[in-house]
Amino acid sequence: METFNGLGMGLHNISLLSSAKSRSISAENFTGEKGKGGLATEGTGKECARDLGVGWKVSPSISIKAQSQFIIADIQDSGAIQHMWMTCPKEHFRTLILKIYWDGEENPSVNVPIGDFFCNGWGERVNVNSLPIVVNPAGGYNSYWEMPFRKSAKMIIENIGDDDAILYYQINFTLTEVPDHAAYFHAQWRRANPLKYKEVYTILDGVKGQGHYVGTYLAWQVNSNGWWGEGEIKFYLDGDEHPTIVGTGTEDYFGGAWNFEHPKGQYGVYSTPFLGLPQVSKPDGLYQSQQRFGMYRWHIMDPIRFEQDLKVTIQALGWRSKGRYLPLQDDIASVSYWYQAEPHANISELPGKDELEVI
Structure with missing residues (x-):
């Protein structure tokens, strides 16, 4: 054998x-x-x-x-x-x-x-x-x-x-x-709290070398009323000015659809081998003031391969009046997971405990 x-x-x-x-x-x-x-x-x-x-x-x-x-x-x-x-x-x-x-x-x-x-x-x-x-x-x-x-x-x-x-x-x-x-395993944490108005959230940037992207985790706090997941995820590969891979919406990227709403009026939590929305934290009317979500997507069956460099972003989009998109100013933290050949570009230092704190 x-x-x-x-x-x-x-x-x-x-x-x-x-x-x-x-x-x-x-x-x-x-x-x-x-x-x-x-x-x-x-x-x-x-x-x-x-x-x-x-x-x-x-x-x-x-x-x-x-x-x-x-x-x-x-x-x-x-x-x-x-x-x-x-x-x-x-x-x-x-x-x-x-x-x-x-x-x-x-x-x-x-x-x-x-x-x-x-x-x-x-x-x-x-x-x-x-x-x-x-x-x-x-x-x-x-x-x-x-x-x-x-x-x-x-x-x-x-x-x-x-x-x-x-x-x-x-x-x-x-x-x-x-x-x-x-290749070698890598993972990086980032956060924008809050995301600046009309800015996209950067999940990963500055990656140099050959490798493949294998996963995203997002911890997302919504700071406004209404649906918050219209934003598209975008993958910029090997010198792209415009992305090669573009999603159709936040819940779509995480394998869901139609606002994750199931049953009617509720978020449907799920956890599967490659995709999940396992965490939905609701306001309690006293001390917990905002809705919070935890989502993952593993690119194991569909790794995102790159030869020279990689950048990953996601938009934070909701709705304003008369059917117009609203750029959101939410608290978003992420972990990006990828494999690549060494050497790798320096992973930035984490901020202090106050900037890391869940508040």
Whole structure:
């Protein structure tokens, strides 16, 4: 039987043998070394295991001090991250920042608040049932994005908040050869709060090199009455002055139609392998004043391929009187997900905690 290098396994090739080595990093095995799990003598569960000793859940999680960072993975080899699981209190969704560095690079390829990375951008947990991102009760955050690396992988959680944060995590990866045509995973967070009048929202810009765009998450707060999703998404590829790919409306891009309205007078939430509107937060008449939405679209079956550069924008459009479009001034945050060959253009630093805060 033909061997397999262990990257990209699915039901179509799950039976193939491979020489890849399976490893896992967690607070019970910080290095992921073979045969080194469950040996901690110090950790957040030490007191609970005081009558049982080593091997009895001594270190199930970590405490990340306020205004500090913790290296949760530092792998010096070639292979691929295949699954990540994390959980933390919702108060830290925007103050714990996930940063990932490939092959010793100085600028991260991933720089995203934890909540938004897992399609939970509003500080309130919502279940997500998609192919690459899964969120389960009561706050289990899972990523199945394949993330290959050739020399090293470093993963950091930065706590920009004023309080210490408890994080549980597990990172499952394989040590194996990586083919020459495998690209590196990237993700970037942006926000406009509010979007300026008559400006389009830029989801991604400044990407240089060859790659393919694989996903969009939007956390959208509507600051006006009426329908808000007439805007078109646009993909500018390889020097485009005008976009090559243009959508027909916001709900259309996320796989819905006719204002997401189902049943009549209500937003219909849904979560599918590639598209979803899993989160609709309604005003409560007291402290919650605006409608908020969380939406994702994965370009797994239809990746947007580029050879030199890429820019992605979306319009924020509603309606004014007499059937005219109204450019909206909403609070919009996004995560863009893509693969590309290195080197990559620098991903901009995130703003401070006040600019990240959900208010």
